[in-house]
Amino acid sequence: MSNIYAALEIGTTRTVLAIGEGETGGRLQVTCHAEISSAGVRKSQILDINQVTQSVKGVLHEIERKQSAAGSSITIGNAFLVVSGQHIKADPFTGSALVDGRVTEADLADVAESSRTMTLPKDRELLDIADQAYSLDSLGGISTPVGMAGRILKLDTLHIHADKNRIEDAKTAADGAHLEIREPLFATTCAADAVLEEHERRNGALVLDLGGGSTGYAAYCDGYLVSAGVIGVGGDHVTNDIAHAFQTTQGQAELLKTKEASALLGKAEAASARVKVPGSSPLMESRTVSRRALDTVVNARLRELFAVLRETLEEQDLLHRMHAGVVLTGGGAAMRDIDELVRRELGMHVRMGRPIYVDGLDDEDHPAAFAAIAGALAYAHNNYAEKSIFGFGLLKGLFK
Amino acid sequence: MSDTISSMLLIGIGGAGCAMARNITHAFGENLRYVLTDTDAKTGEYDGPFVLIGGDRLSGRGSGGDVVAARLAAEDSVQALDDSLEGIRLAIIVTSLGGGTGGGATLETIKHLSERGIPSCVFATTPFAFEGETRQRNARGMMTLIEEAASACFFIPLDKVVGDPESDMPTAMRRAVETVASGVTLFWRLVEKPGYIRLDAERVRHLVAGAGRGRFAHVSAHGEGRAAKIVDDIRRSSILLAGSGPVTSILCGVLAGDDLRLSEIGTISDGIRETFGDKASFELATVNDDLTFSGRISVIVMLFESTHQETEEPKGSEQARRRRKQRAILSAGPTGRGRFNNSEPTIWNGEDLDTPTFLRKNISLEF
Numbered sequence: 001m002s003n004i005y006a007a008l009e010i011g012t013t014r015t016v017l018a019i020g021e022g023e024t025g026g027r028l029q030v031t032c033h034a035e036i037s038s039a040g041v042r043k044s045q046i047l048d049i050n051q052v053t054q055s056v057k058g059v060l061h062e063i064e065r066k067q068s069a070a071g072s073s074i075t076i077g078n079a080f081l082v083v084s085g086q087h088i089k090a091d092p093f094t095g096s097a098l099v100d101g102r103v104t105e106a107d108l109a110d111v112a113e114s115s116r117t118m119t120l121p122k123d124r125e126l127l128d129i130a131d132q133a134y135s136l137d138s139l140g141g142i143s144t145p146v147g148m149a150g151r152i153l154k155l156d157t158l159h160i161h162a163d164k165n166r167i168e169d170a171k172t173a174a175d176g177a178h179l180e181i182r183e184p185l186f187a188t189t190c191a192a193d194a195v196l197e198e199h200e201r202r203n204g205a206l207v208l209d210l211g212g213g214s215t216g217y218a219a220y221c222d223g224y225l226v227s228a229g230v231i232g233v234g235g236d237h238v239t240n241d242i243a244h245a246f247q248t249t250q251g252q253a254e255l256l257k258t259k260e261a262s263a264l265l266g267k268a269e270a271a272s273a274r275v276k277v278p279g280s281s282p283l284m285e286s287r288t289v290s291r292r293a294l295d296t297v298v299n300a301r302l303r304e305l306f307a308v309l310r311e312t313l314e315e316q317d318l319l320h321r322m323h324a325g326v327v328l329t330g331g332g333a334a335m336r337d338i339d340e341l342v343r344r345e346l347g348m349h350v351r352m353g354r355p356i357y358v359d360g361l362d363d364e365d366h367p368a369a370f371a372a373i374a375g376a377l378a379y380a381h382n383n384y385a386e387k388s389i390f391g392f393g394l395l396k397g398l399f400k
Numbered sequence: 401m402s403d404t405i406s407s408m409l410l411i412g413i414g415g416a417g418c419a420m421a422r423n424i425t426h427a428f429g430e431n432l433r434y435v436l437t438d439t440d441a442k443t444g445e446y447d448g449p450f451v452l453i454g455g456d457r458l459s460g461r462g463s464g465g466d467v468v469a470a471r472l473a474a475e476d477s478v479q480a481l482d483d484s485l486e487g488i489r490l491a492i493i494v495t496s497l498g499g500g501t502g503g504g505a506t507l508e509t510i511k512h513l514s515e516r517g518i519p520s521c522v523f524a525t526t527p528f529a530f531e532g533e534t535r536q537r538n539a540r541g542m543m544t545l546i547e548e549a550a551s552a553c554f555f556i557p558l559d560k561v562v563g564d565p566e567s568d569m570p571t572a573m574r575r576a577v578e579t580v581a582s583g584v585t586l587f588w589r590l591v592e593k594p595g596y597i598r599l600d601a602e603r604v605r606h607l608v609a610g611a612g613r614g615r616f617a618h619v620s621a622h623g624e625g626r627a628a629k630i631v632d633d634i635r636r637s638s639i640l641l642a643g644s645g646p647v648t649s650i651l652c653g654v655l656a657g658d659d660l661r662l663s664e665i666g667t668i669s670d671g672i673r674e675t676f677g678d679k680a681s682f683e684l685a686t687v688n689d690d691l692t693f694s695g696r697i698s699v700i701v702m703l704f705e706s707t708h709q710e711t712e713e714p715k716g717s718e719q720a721r722r723r724r725k726q727r728a729i730l731s732a733g734p735t736g737r738g739r740f741n742n743s744e745p746t747i748w749n750g751e752d753l754d755t756p757t758f759l760r761k762n763i764s765l766e767f
Contacts, residue, residue, distance in 0.1 A: 036468075039541055043743045050537040058468035065457075086746060232746030233753050240739050241756040245765060249548050250739065293765040300757040308748050 003385045006079035007376035010052055010170055012041045012213030012236055013331065017059040020358065020377035028381045030360030030374065034062030043232050044085035044213035046169040053176030060177055078180035080376045081170055084187040084214055086232030087163035093118040096154045103136065103145045103153055111155045118159050125164040127186045130225040132156040158225055160186050188216030188228060190375030191329040195353035200324040209372060210332025212236050215305060219313065221321050231308055235332040238301050245297045246277055246289055261298045263341040306345035325349030329371035407489040407601050408587060410434035413509060414502030417495035418443050424581045432588055435484040439463045439473050439501045449484065453477045453505055463500030467538055470504030478512040490605040491520045492584055498527035498535035503542035510549045519551035519609040523580050528558045552611035552704065556580060560639060582618040586653045586700045595686030607651055607683055611704040615639055622696035627664035630699050631671030640703060647680045651702040655687040657694035668699060676703060
């Protein structure tokens with residue numbers, strides 16, 4: 001049976017909508033996706049619901065247009081929502097259960113239930129609970145405790161939660177475009193689910209989701225998600241710094257960032273090169289600035305971001321456990337030489353993320369930018385495929 | 401029509417924008433070259449050159465107030481304007497924000513003009529308060545984008561223009577159109593009927609390009625002491641005094657008949673510069689039209705707050721570097737957070753990460 005899902009990502013710089021289709025138990029295929037520039041979002045948070053609604057309408061238009069061109073017609077009624085922003089936090093919580101002699105399946109159910117009793121403040125909304133390892137009395141790091149002897153069984157978890165109002169804003173914006181939000185999902189863990197190999201999770205890997213308004217991170221060790229969070233600095237900050245340094249508009253600064261700048265300093269070809277800053281109107285003369293000055297602005301911002309990240313991970317004693325290295329996802333991963341900068345700043349092997357559990361995105365120039373939305377579709381497929389007669393009931397209309 | 405006048409084009413965009421443009425051209429006469437464009441085919445049923453945009457996407461039914469649909473429609477077919485742009489050196493756009501086409505298609509049109517090397521000056525009305533928050537939000541959202549894309553722009557709040565809420569609708573709308581028309585036609589009047597102090601079309605084009613966001617007012621007076629009265633009215637103009645930043649350039653048009661005296665020009669010029677700062681670049685030109693303005697003086701003052709202008713610094717000097725850095729700090733605003741001013745701050749070890757890193761770390765830039 002074929003199941004169909006939609007996922008929506010309202011980012012700071014772009015709004016993306018994707019449709020995935022897959023047989024129950026089979027791989028998921030992204031059949032159509034569209035993106036348009038976002039408006040009304042700053043630092044991954046909605047500042048103008050009406051503008052965001054317009055953006056959502058825009059991607060719906062585009063999807064419909066693409067489907068129509070392909071000879072099909074659908075009306076998307078609801079979608080999974082990919083969220084980011086520094087309001088997202090992750091807190092550990094441990095559930096426990098008393099064991100009568102040896103651990104049974106019932107004990108596992110009890111400890112799982114206990115681990116979900118963490119009380120969140122009223123203004124927080126739970127996005128995900130990631131199970132980690134079990135411990136039995138003083139013995140930790142157990143993956144399958146059934147049959148083992150002991151008295152107290154514990155399960156460590158990581159609760160990922162978000163500001164309820166921020167989620168509501170996104171739902172309201174989508175609702176304005178007649179799109180119902182099924183479930184909010186954390187962008188970075190979605191991206192990780194899309195790009196990480198199993199051996200990377202086991203050996204320790206850090207996924208860095210470089211977004212326009214914020215940077216998400218998710219650290220995996222021994223197969224478990226052990227830490228996650230969001231730093232409220234993203235590609236927009238780089239653009240903003242360039243705009244201030246060279247007195248240009250944000251649009252021109254964005255062009256300088258994406259077309260000219262390097263994350264690294266001191267490249268031989270950059271030493272004496274100059275970069276053209278176009279005039280802000282047809283009659284304003286263009287001028288040139290030192291490529292070194294441009295790279296200095298970009299490098300300073302990115303090095304600071306990775307220093308914050310490094311400190312965050314060191315505080316949790318995680319940095320030295322990331323043996324498989326760093327995987328970069330998000331639109332910011334397209335920045336020139338950013339992989340080399342991460343390698344130098346964090347001292348780890350770095351690779352670009354590419355969705356490996358979802359098909360249909362291979363032709364993208366920069367598949368890392370679609371990791372989060374691919375992960376959201378994969379999540380939907382893995383968790384809901386067998387629970388709905390019509391896939392997930394995501395589509396109001398039928399295929400023609 | 402002279403070549404210089406025909407190098408300027410009036411573009412009406414959207415239903416309301418086209419209606420305003422049509423009124424302006426009827427009032428000004430045949431010397432004003434114009435084109436109307438809309439997503440609604442009905443707009444083209446009246447007289448005048450008309451370009452339907454988004455015909456394939458919207459089938460000529462209009463955007464239904466949907467800014468995104470209008471933007472996509474304009475993206476599809478803005479090239480349809482190209483025939484009208486032959487020989488054009490400056491475009492004056494008239495539109496109304498709050499609905500779909502006025503906002504969405506205007507932005508794409510400005511971008512298209514820019515790609516063709518044609519600077520654009522936008523006159524856009526913003527909705528009455530009673531039109532509701534949705535239209536107000538639509539308008540606010542587009543204002544930011546238009547301000548960034550256009551060479552110069554004027555946003556004209558209809559509530560302020562109409563003033564008296566007890567006005568009947570025809571009177572209110574006539575006043576709104578007259579206000580927009582006074583600003584729009586200044587460019588043509590300056591070129592078509594130059595007085596003793598003249599600006600040609602190329603100079604007008606140069607003034608508009610990069611002028612930034614502006615505001616304007618139109619005042620008239622007659623009789624004894626008319627120049628002083630005009631200065632007094634300008635000094636009390638709530639619209640002119642309502643700027644958000646320092647005035648970087650001023651364009652003043654003095655429209656009068658043969659009886660205009662040199663001393664009156666001096667009074668008006670001095671009064672404006674004293675009021676709005678003598679550091680702003682100042683351009684004054686006269687229009688001589690005895691048939692229309694005999695016995696009275698009309699003055700149109702345009703104030704611009706450019707964020708785009710840049711002057712060349714001597715390269716490499718320490719002084720230049722300091723000056724650039726100081727300017728960067730100033731442009732980041734009093735808190736240095738720039739575009740993140742209204743966002744939740746990102747604080748790390750006591751530092752506000754929204755402020756540019758190179759400023760906080762005191763990193764010198766070799767420009």
